[in-house]
Amino acid sequence: MPDSSFSTPPQKVLVTGAAGFIGSRVCALLHEQGYAVTGLDSFNDAYDVRLKDWRWAQLEKRPGLELHRLDLGDVAGLTSLFEKQASGGSAPFDAVINLAARAGVRASVEFPAVYVEANVSGSLNLLEMCRKFGVKKFVLASTSSLYGKEHPTPYREDMNTDHQLSPYAATKKAAEAMAYTYHFLHGLDISVLRYFTVYGPAGRPDMTPLRFTQRIREGRKITVFGDGSQSRDFTYVDDIARGTIAALLPVGYDIFNLGSDQPLKLSEVIGLIEELTGRKAQIDYRPWHPADMMATWADISKARRVLGWEPKTDFRTGLQNLVAWYEENRAWATQIDTD
Numbered sequence: 001m002p003d004s005s006f007s008t009p010p011q012k013v014l015v016t017g018a019a020g021f022i023g024s025r026v027c028a029l030l031h032e033q034g035y036a037v038t039g040l041d042s043f044n045d046a047y048d049v050r051l052k053d054w055r056w057a058q059l060e061k062r063p064g065l066e067l068h069r070l071d072l073g074d075v076a077g078l079t080s081l082f083e084k085q086a087s088g089g090s091a092p093f094d095a096v097i098n099l100a101a102r103a104g105v106r107a108s109v110e111f112p113a114v115y116v117e118a119n120v121s122g123s124l125n126l127l128e129m130c131r132k133f134g135v136k137k138f139v140l141a142s143t144s145s146l147y148g149k150e151h152p153t154p155y156r157e158d159m160n161t162d163h164q165l166s167p168y169a170a171t172k173k174a175a176e177a178m179a180y181t182y183h184f185l186h187g188l189d190i191s192v193l194r195y196f197t198v199y200g201p202a203g204r205p206d207m208t209p210l211r212f213t214q215r216i217r218e219g220r221k222i223t224v225f226g227d228g229s230q231s232r233d234f235t236y237v238d239d240i241a242r243g244t245i246a247a248l249l250p251v252g253y254d255i256f257n258l259g260s261d262q263p264l265k266l267s268e269v270i271g272l273i274e275e276l277t278g279r280k281a282q283i284d285y286r287p288w289h290p291a292d293m294m295a296t297w298a299d300i301s302k303a304r305r306v307l308g309w310e311p312k313t314d315f316r317t318g319l320q321n322l323v324a325w326y327e328e329n330r331a332w333a334t335q336i337d338t339d
């Protein structure tokens, strides 16, 4: 088996999903830390593209940060990007951080095939590029949704993850398995990151923090599945971006939970949005969705120990930042499709 160890920290990093919520923050932070950053994104219309345009525009202001509109399904396009970056004989990138994916649980029940294409085939295409072009380090975004519903909280990385509740989670499990195979056969050094409900400014409109902030602020109804007692380990996007960069260190193949370790009930989140926006929520309660998990909570002792990572932003501060971002961008953010 090839030796996967490397001694110098990665300097040239490719980030996929760069117009995405987490990817754009990872690109920005890498750039601030002096990395040579290349970002790519397909700009799919899984949700309102204006958010992707806004995040991309922030990245475009950063000198030297290279951006490409490219789909992970476009093998010829990926090959030419890797070839171009490899000119001079060195590896095109020291590391690839794969954040591009179809995300979201409920939509995956309706459109499973697009999830397989982006999350499984897309990850495979990138792993192949890394193998062919000698990229040694691969970071894969995975999800707390993998834990299903059979475990007591908090979730540890060594718990069984054989029973996914949604096509989304199943595709992430498949990508983890494929990544392991590339580590085993080809010596790629791989960090798998299981993120727990990420929130923050310019977040995803299919997730409750932005969706509820917009709707409560504008006096529109919000829908709650179940009674609001479901809980999530809400984790601030900048903490996630720091953890993702920390995961560039060599680990062989390892899996890390990145969560806040401070789960909150949805009803508590709604209460805080009401307080910060000064508006009362109008709530339409609907039956529980079977693909949803009742609770998520990360055991983050491994990320603390191995990556030296610690979440720093408490939920009130993070939500204040999101609400402030919404107010600053309200001229267009009122129109973001949050249905």
Ligand SMILES: NC(=O)c1ccc[n+]([C@@H]2O[C@H](COP(=O)([O-])OP(=O)(O)OC[C@H]3O[C@@H](n4cnc5c(N)ncnc54)[C@H](O)[C@@H]3O)[C@@H](O)[C@H]2O)c1
Residues within 6 Å of the ligand: 016, 017, 018, 019, 020, 021, 022, 023, 040, 041, 042, 043, 044, 046, 052, 070, 071, 072, 073, 098, 099, 100, 101, 102, 103, 104, 117, 118, 122, 141, 142, 143, 144, 194, 195, 196, 197, 198, 199, 204
């Ligand atoms: N946000 C969360 O709470 C959360 C939780 C767990 C895991 N994750 C994972 O983290 C990663 C980033 O999530 P996010 O919340 O930023 O989602 P996002 O949808 O905002 O970002 C993903 C980006 O990938 C791009 N993309 C999708 N398919 C692509 C393809 N085939 N080729 C190129 N680009 C493509 C999209 O256009 C989008 O901009 C995803 O892998 C997601 O599954 C997110």
